[in-house]
Amino acid sequence: MQLTLFWIFSLLMILFALGVVSLRSPISCALSLVGSFLALAALFVTLDAFFIGIIQVLVAAGAVMVLFLFIIMLLNLQAEERRPVKLSAMVGAGAIIFCFIKLLAEVIAASPLLSRPIPLLQETATNDIAMIGTTLFRSFNLPFQIIGVLLLVATVGVVLLSRRTLK
Amino acid sequence: MLLADLFYPVNPLYLEFSVVLLGLALLVVEAFVPGCSKKALALIGVTGLLLILLATWLPWQPLDPSMASAHFYTWDALALFFKRFMIVMTILTMLMSLPFVPSIERSIPGEKSGSGVGEFFILPIFACASLMWLVSAVNFIMLFVSLECLSIVLYVAITYFRNDSKSLEAGTKYLILSALATGFLVYGIAWIFGTTGTMSINELSKAIAGLPLSSLTPLLFGIGLILVAFCFKIGAVPFQFWLPDVYQGAPTPITAFLSVASKAGGFVILLRLLEQLYTIPLLAKKMSVIVLALAVMTLLFGNLAAMAQSNMKRLLAYSSIAHTGYLLMAVVSIGAPLMGMAIQCYLAAYLLMTSLAFLVLLIVSQKLSNDELYSFQGLHQRSPFLACAMTIAMASLAGLPLTIGFIGKLFVFEVALQQRHYGLVVIGSISVVAGLYYYLKVVRAMYWQQPSEGAYPIVVSKKIGCLIGALAGGIVVLGIYPAPLFFLFK
Missing domain, CATH: 1.20.120.1200 (NADH-ubiquinone/plastoquinone oxidoreductase chain 6, subunit NuoJ)
Known part of the structure; x- marks a missing residue:
């Protein structure tokens, strides 16, 4: 299922x-x-x-x-x-995508992850909010703080770049 | 005793947070203090960063391993050196922005003139904080988060001149390609996490050593994807297409920052990752082939493509690709005892000479409002001082003796010879010769060609003159007597 x-x-x-x-x-x-x-x-x-x-x-x-x-x-x-499609660009992009997918297929075929039985999750996810909360604020506190700085910088940037033009 | 207790085992995380606090304080001052002069703002920022730079010499202790943050953050010699490196580069960027203020005022749309100048000084501070986090990152999550924080600052800073189509083009290109690189990075991290079950870079070799041989393919796939992302960041061939356009379009101080700080950050992570992977003999062989190929391609492409450039910023962009090549030469030789020192020495030299070159470029191009090579023609008649400084920068970039660039190249070649990469050394020597051609092209324009019509003498203000003098003096003095430089690496 x-x-x-x-x-x-x-x-x-x-x-x-x-x-x-x-x-x-x-x-x-x-x-x-x-x-x-x-x-x-x-x-x-x-x-x-x-x-x-x-x-x-x-x-x-x-x-x-x-x-x-x-x-x-x-x-x-x-x-x-609808711009005319450039043949060279299409062929190039197609070749890259084809190579990537072929590589991916080969990697997946060679990988033992498929044949290995995957253990079930230990914790029941009934209380996943609490779990996420503790993980985020305790173990991942430092990256979480950095994300805060990231959001601040993004806000400053948006204000800067969307400023009205003086004419 | 009490004071020592308060301060002694200090958590080094305070360093980054004080940088962020400085940025926040400046933002608040900029917004709420009416009539606050932008120059004063920049000077507060520079002073604050100088204090933080001094504070890096305090006896910081590594994080207590029981702390959750210790899984993400390391405090080792490499991190410490590059934290200082990033702070110095940020200070230089801010000082470089001071003579750039008229250009900013001209190019930024705003209700009143001068609005939007303050943020130009504040954004690099946040970039500095994220780079300081990045060089300490020993966990893929930390790496990703700090890298994204840096990228967001850079998107904004590159697009800063919204009315200038070149700046917009540069910003859009950087946004799209950098997002693509991030996609590669995250996908690679997912594969590595899937195979090894760890997010930690430090424990990677231990985790890989316990894996069955068949897990190697997916692991290599993940590593390959991450390498793609980092080659993009450091501008290694064949992921260098964005570099000339972005360097040309971005505001000049930001170009200098991008060229030095962002590249150095990429190299630190590359080093940390490769050091782990090289402990596995099977991986070491494959990795060294890949990095070798990258180094050769980058060296040849950067140097040969730079020859044809007639725009100064594009020339410096290709030269920056070439320098990535020399640095990769050192990275190939992981395992040589002096490898770390060679990279640090080269990057320190690169910081001085690139900043000097961009600073002179900024002043010259501001007068003529273009950054083509011909605006340097006859600079020696218009400002002997600037011409002399630019000659020193070019000589150092080319790696001529008596400059710090020579010391950096000497180390890199020495390390490559130690590891018996003779072919690489030959290619490196060819690129040095090619480099001479285009660096000396600039010198030729300054001394042997007549100034174009309407070019008038350039007067350099005393403060900027001091800065240029200090950078040029540093290049020459450390080139003759490099011992103080080595003191820094300890």
Whole structure:
């Protein structure tokens, strides 16, 4: 059951991700990204990581992407013009992607991770919020603080770069 | 006794947090003190950083291993040296920004003139803090987080001149390619974590030693992905495409910072990672082949491509790729006893000469508002002082004797010879000769070519003159008598 769900949601996620790259209208791109995030959230839920799944829906798919959509609509962006596709660029990109996927397939085939039985998780994830909280604030306190600095710098940067022009 | 108790086993994490606090304080002052002069702001920042630099000589103790943060943060000689290195480079960047203020005021849109200048001095402080975290990172999570913090500062700083299309282009390129590199990094970390089950860089060799042979393929895949990300950061061929465009478009002090501090940070992590991997003989063989190939490609490409450049910033960008090549020459020779010292020495030399070159470039290009090579023509008639300083910087970058650049190259070649990389040394020598050509091209323009029409004498203010003099003096004095430099590495 879990495996079936995994395949369904991963395929959905990849399909939506392809949509983000290949669709021309910015709104369809953003909506595909929402779809991809939702599928990812579903994957987390199948792994019993309920909290991360819900946060993924609420924050990434909900808050962030809705804001994104608003901005796209406010800016009234038009669909990208269909430029003639450069053959050389397409061939190059295709070759790189093909090589990467081939390499990945070989690595996965050679890796013992598939044949090794994977132990079940020790803790039951019934109280995963508390677990995440302790991990984040106790063991991962230092990186957590640095993320705080990162967010501050990002805020300062946004204010700086979005300043109104003097004309 | 009481005072000693209070201060003695001090947690070195305070160093980074005091840098962050300094940045925060400056932000608050900038926002809430009306009529506060931007120069005063910069000087407070520089003074604060100088104090923190002095504080690095306090008897800091490594973190108590029972502390959770000790899994992320190390306090060893390498980290300490590079923390000082980052602080010095940040101070230089801020001082370099002072003569740059007119350009900033011209290029930044704002309701009133002068708004947005203060942040130009404050952003490098945050970059400095994240680099200080980065050089202490011994855990992939810490590495990722501090690297991202640095990248965000750099995105903003590179795009600082929003009205200038070149700066915008540079910022966008850096944003997209850096995000791509981060993607490679995270994917690589995931593979390494999946195979070894550890996020710690320090325990990597122990974890790998206990693995079955069949796990080697996924592990190598992960390492390869991480290498891609770091080659991007240090600008090694074939991941160097972003470098000339970004260097050209970014504000000049930021270019200098990017070229020195960000590159040094990448090398520290590369060293930490490779040192672990080299303890496994099977991996060591594969890694050394990869790094060797990278070094050869970087040396040849950087030096040969630099020859054709007519823009000074692009020339320095290709020269920066070439210097990555020399540094990789030392990295190949991991295991040689002097390897760490060679890299530290080379980077210290690189800091002095690159800062000097960018500082002179900044002053010259500001007068003519372009940074093409021809604006250096006849500089010797317009300002003998600047021409002399630039000659010293170029001589040092080329690695001529009596300059600190020579000492750095000497060490790198010595280390490569010790490890019997004779082919690499030959290629290195060829690139040094190629380097002479394009560095001396600048000298030729300054001394043997007539100034272009409308070029007038450049007057250098006393303070900037002192800074240039100090950098040039450092290059020459340490080139003749490098002992004080070695004192720093202890």
